Amino acid sequence: MLRYLTAGESHGKYLVGILEGMIAGLTIDTELVNRELSRRQAGYGRSPRMKIESDRIEILSGIRKSESIGGPIALLIKNRAERMEQLPSFTSPRPGHADLAGALKYNRRDLRDILERASARETACRVAVGSIARQLLREFKIELISHVVNIAGIKADTRGLSFTAIKSRVLRSKLNCGDQKAQAAMIAEIDKAGKEGDTVGGIFEVIIRGLPPGLGSYVHCDRKIDNRLAGAISSIQSIKAVEFGLGFSVSGKRGSEVHDEIFYKKGKGFYRHSNNAGGIEGGMTNGEDIVLRAAVKPISTLRRPLRSVDIVSKKPSRARFERADICVVPSAGVIGEAVAAFEIANLMLEKFGGDSLEEMKRNYQGYIKQISK
Amino acid sequence: MLRYLTAGESHGKYLVGILEGMIAGLTIDTELVNRELSRRQAGYGRSPRMKIESDRIEILSGIRKSESIGGPIALLIKNRAERMEQLPSFTSPRPGHADLAGALKYNRRDLRDILERASARETACRVAVGSIARQLLREFKIELISHVVNIAGIKADTRGLSFTAIKSRVLRSKLNCGDQKAQAAMIAEIDKAGKEGDTVGGIFEVIIRGLPPGLGSYVHCDRKIDNRLAGAISSIQSIKAVEFGLGFSVSGKRGSEVHDEIFYKKGKGFYRHSNNAGGIEGGMTNGEDIVLRAAVKPISTLRRPLRSVDIVSKKPSRARFERADICVVPSAGVIGEAVAAFEIANLMLEKFGGDSLEEMKRNYQGYIKQISK
Amino acid sequence: MLRYLTAGESHGKYLVGILEGMIAGLTIDTELVNRELSRRQAGYGRSPRMKIESDRIEILSGIRKSESIGGPIALLIKNRAERMEQLPSFTSPRPGHADLAGALKYNRRDLRDILERASARETACRVAVGSIARQLLREFKIELISHVVNIAGIKADTRGLSFTAIKSRVLRSKLNCGDQKAQAAMIAEIDKAGKEGDTVGGIFEVIIRGLPPGLGSYVHCDRKIDNRLAGAISSIQSIKAVEFGLGFSVSGKRGSEVHDEIFYKKGKGFYRHSNNAGGIEGGMTNGEDIVLRAAVKPISTLRRPLRSVDIVSKKPSRARFERADICVVPSAGVIGEAVAAFEIANLMLEKFGGDSLEEMKRNYQGYIKQISK
């Protein structure tokens, strides 16, 4: 079992994470982690803070001579903008944020006590954890990519593009978008919203390929892979929706149109010509790519602040403005990859067990051989 | 902490559930549980089996003189159609089902070993567990209702209807639908699909009202209420998508249109004029109704079977047909209420603690008073 | 991951258990379970109730054609003495029992609401669950036996006896004792205490053999096998102490006397001449037998009742007497085997993974080969 905890506030000294349960013998490349941290910070429409922070990870434990040794892996990410203690108090909660409910729940009168932890800054840690999970998955040739499929209502068209094609386009795109034409229109919308002191949302898609069939299970509801992935994706700040494969559009389709017929070829094994299920049947991977999409709401910190109420005086007020982004959809996608990578790595460990890379690989290969019979 | 396990196969002798962690002193009405079990089985478009089974719960423990005593509550639901051992083997997996991936994962050659547990029959237990959770929530005036908002692409229009209005319409509707006109069209589509040996999907919505602010938390990703609800809903068979509040439609909106401005009135406390957030901000309830929607795929057991492959001979074949439903969207909604009720009850217990109803209520009221200051 | 919940009261209709997470393909013999249930009920010094109940298990799910299929295994054990609703209330808590603290915690005024679940009757379920876990362990040639090493201060001497010798003596002994002479003295003490309306305690030992090295881990405190075993054993009613290997007697020894030197022989691998560690080093199995002992207090239901206080009137009173045992040490040992078997099975699954017996065995054998290099 793989698990992790993260800690740290938006303007605290450090973000800290501990990833526990990693097998021994995995070569961990901190530069790959840093690359994912950069991807999280990039993306057209991010706030100037993203230029302030240029996140780099420091691994404090669990690794010796570049290899994991089985112990917990502690991560540190320095906040450049450390000044939490000095930052001003505020008492007007921002609609769409944790501010109001958080202040009631934790009985705080300074909303900074809420927003510092509720901030999506925390996801840097989750990206770092996910990036290590990903380095494990790479050993099994499992890969993930996210791409932006909608910003401000503008849809990207990536029909017919392979995983590789999408990936290479994403890595060259400012918006992690696989459709250049749509991207231009998206950028225009972001610029427009920015000028008007407003923000825009969108949709990203995560694709995971190279999965063996049988991760997750139908035997108990909390073992289903869709349970775990939907939960993980929904725990990303600003996410309001998740779907797999055809997702909401199944509602307008007949059963005969939806289900992916099964074929077999020697050497290749079972396969499908369609992937409407998004790689998941019965709460398990079916061997096809997992395809999931999630909706990201427009960021709630607006330069033109919304109506609110002062929690102390109870008088009408305006929500406080903090420096913020116009569009975070590409970043949310990168975080989506990370949390999905963690869940998949965990399911791999549950299925294959093992305490060293050699052992886990041997177990994995035994299974692959078994199901190829 | 509240937790449960369920057990039982579709054609086994019994379904069994154990709900652990319930406080003492709660009056539990088994007839209320049976009523929810009936609601799960009803709905236009269900298979004739639903007439065979008329589920009734037997509570085997945890209750004395109609009151919970703190111990685990064991539930038994008898299967009328008990004959698992006699049912024929089959080896052609049904696309859209757990059959193929399950057989590979668990190394079985008889697909009945998979489908018996993967079947949605198991959800009867989850409905029973949810119904008990609901009886706890009722003590805090928290209520849930689901309604069908889309079948076969036909949308119900319930704009402007109150919780009470929707509830009363749903309880009189064959399809748990709040829009009579849409319902007629939905029924026509179900009939048509049935005649053509096909199935239809749709979308249900769950509304939860009476929630205090501050259930769930932003402090750690796995404490977020959207994480838990999205996970629970996604663990229902056939669900391919979940959304909260505006859901996917946030992608086409500006931040200034999305966020729910905050108001305050003495006696009433903080409130909103809109509920685009679906009752959740920062991974917590904000005091408004939770509103979530989920997409249900058309059932994958088709009378006109799809192409498949025999898992033993590896020869092309047709997927086996088992007696089945044409449309399960209303049932899925009832299950959605149940799993949501469980998650809310659990979060209530986490926040308020307590081992007896008296204690939990006292703690709850103390908090309500605190946040009203 | 293997997990379970149990439910049921001492005089309720049924005891119920659900064991979740078992691999598929394990042949499960209910007669072996029944045999363990009988062993739990036997033992010189048990109450006449043990003759009333003759526990037999009914498996309601998770098995088809005698083989596990991967789904949760639900167990039912009928209580012969079902009459909980009719049993009289009482309000004088018995010292040594859950009665008083339970009534305060759960806010009950009838102590029967407490004792019905607190009773050790519940352990029948844990023995059944443990017996299934044991059938899994048997596939890996892991065996457990408990024996009584002390009753009423009389010590059994089993120095020099092999696992097999102890086992064969235990199975022929009324007290699960490996020393016939000591046993005679123990029986005399039990008889004497019984005549005087009193009860006696003692110590049992559990030995587990056939373990691979490396179950459990030092990498995080909650992964240590001694953490899990000590916790599980301590959760048995009436247990007041647990020790591994030399246990408390390490306090009087030097380091040079305590640690088990390491030897190696081709074919045999690493081995020791002593086993002072009781098979556990660094929170892991080291390949030697696990040896643990636990102290069982004399049962607190005395025929000569102790001083107490009526919880309603607050007046001094005498603790209620319920039909009870004089000595439960042999039974406690059988329960000890069961809970230990569960923990070991769980650690085996964590280390070796797998969803079918074939897969788990293949992974296990791969590891055994790896560490023999």
Next chain:
Amino acid sequence: MLRYLTAGESHGKYLVGILEGMIAGLTIDTELVNRELSRRQAGYGRSPRMKIESDRIEILSGIRKSESIGGPIALLIKNRAERMEQLPSFTSPRPGHADLAGALKYNRRDLRDILERASARETACRVAVGSIARQLLREFKIELISHVVNIAGIKADTRGLSFTAIKSRVLRSKLNCGDQKAQAAMIAEIDKAGKEGDTVGGIFEVIIRGLPPGLGSYVHCDRKIDNRLAGAISSIQSIKAVEFGLGFSVSGKRGSEVHDEIFYKKGKGFYRHSNNAGGIEGGMTNGEDIVLRAAVKPISTLRRPLRSVDIVSKKPSRARFERADICVVPSAGVIGEAVAAFEIANLMLEKFGGDSLEEMKRNYQGYIKQISK
């Protein structure tokens, strides 16, 4: 729910911990944490390393203006002796340590990869976490102290001493011992063992006072407080035994001698004249002091090394010697206090819920009032 993860190696740069689930509004005094860290390092018989390290905690998150804010609390403890990457490899496992089983499990050939994490250095983190838990308990007037009751077979006599008396003696003692005469003899034994290149073990006792009745529960085996405490204590390095109250000595006593009769006095509530149960009945606190004892084995790193086998060459060898302690019993007691404090704090939160100190206290006081009726 309170939880934590720790990370870090003995000669790594830092030890890291994250404590998640703490309520908001608790004033946290880092000097109190540092004091506990010092207590862990002190004690006659510790190695010279203890002079090298003088542990101080840095809190990186979860606190603002000296108060907890609800978010995870990350802790950093700097290792002065950071040089893990440079330290020599070794291949001769030390009997009594994790070395051999760890190398087999994690497939490592350099035993330093094992010992660095298996080392008790890690417990500094657990002491820090426990010290924060303790600051929560202090708000409810719950206190803990440990004292050494046996070293090298020499028993301390503290019969009749109150909690306060023991505590004040412990804080002035080099060995955390409440019996000065015994202490002198213990020191002589430590000196003697040290001269002979050997080590000694012993027994410590933890006393917890101020507990409300009803922490933990009998309703499910994994909720019992003895389960949790025995597990936590057993997870401390070198612990081979745990007992509560009379512990192993119950085996030589009659029921009528063992159980603590119940009395009542207005204003004082229910109480006992004896505490043979060690404060636990039915898996719950009964309101009396929890008293537990644990046996600490003599440290396995001996200056006169034991026989071993080189894991690479498989040739007989001698176990490697690393700078080490002669006696760690007092330290183990301090760690025992810390892990017990964590478990109690967690059970307090489970029972009383609450997200702020104000809320938790209000809930607590409501319960105290309820049970005083």
